[in-house]
Structures are given as structure tokens and as C-alpha cells.
Amino acid sequence: MQWTPEEQTAIREHAAVLGVSMQDYIRQAAASRALDWQRQQEAFRSMAQQRGISLEQLLQQGMLTDDTA
Numbered sequence: 728m729q730w731t732p733e734e735q736t737a738i739r740e741h742a743a744v745l746g747v748s749m750q751d752y753i754r755q756a757a758a759s760r761a762l763d764w765q766r767q768q769e770a771f772r773s774m775a776q777q778r779g780i781s782l783e784q785l786l787q788q789g790m791l792t793d794d795t796a
Contacts, residue, residue, distance in 0.1 A: 730738065740791035768782075775785040 738752060739749055742749045745752065747755070771785055772782050775782045778785065
């Protein structure tokens with residue numbers, strides 16, 4: 728994966744402020760995003776189950792009417 732010079736600078740600076748290496752920062756950021764995605768998917772599955780529909784039906788455009796999960 729290639730980052731722009733601006734992205735590299737931002738990652739390096741934020742990692743330094745947090746006191747971690749760039750590699751650890753990137754790993755932790757990726758893991759955090761993946762876990763957030765899993766939690767979101769589970770919330771959507773739960774919503775679909777409560778409504779008696781499939782996850783695919785719930786995620787069709789227009790099915791979600793508010794920002795709560």
C-alpha cells in the first residue's frame with residue numbers, strides 16, 4: 728500500500744505523539760476499523776432479525792430510516 732507524503736507525515740506524527748512505531752500504529756488502526764466493522768455488522772444483523780428480514784434486505788437503499796443501530 729502506498730501513502731501520499733501528507734498521509735505518511737500524519738501517520739508518523741500521530742504515532743510519535745502516541746509513543747508507538749508507525750508499524751504498530753497502522754496495525755492498531757487497522758484492527759480498530761475491522762472491529763468497528765464487525766460490531767456494526769452485528770448490530771445490523773440484530774436489527775434485521777428484530778424486523779424479521781434478512782440482512783441484505785435491511786441494507787438495501789432506503790431501509791434504514793435513522794442513524795441508530
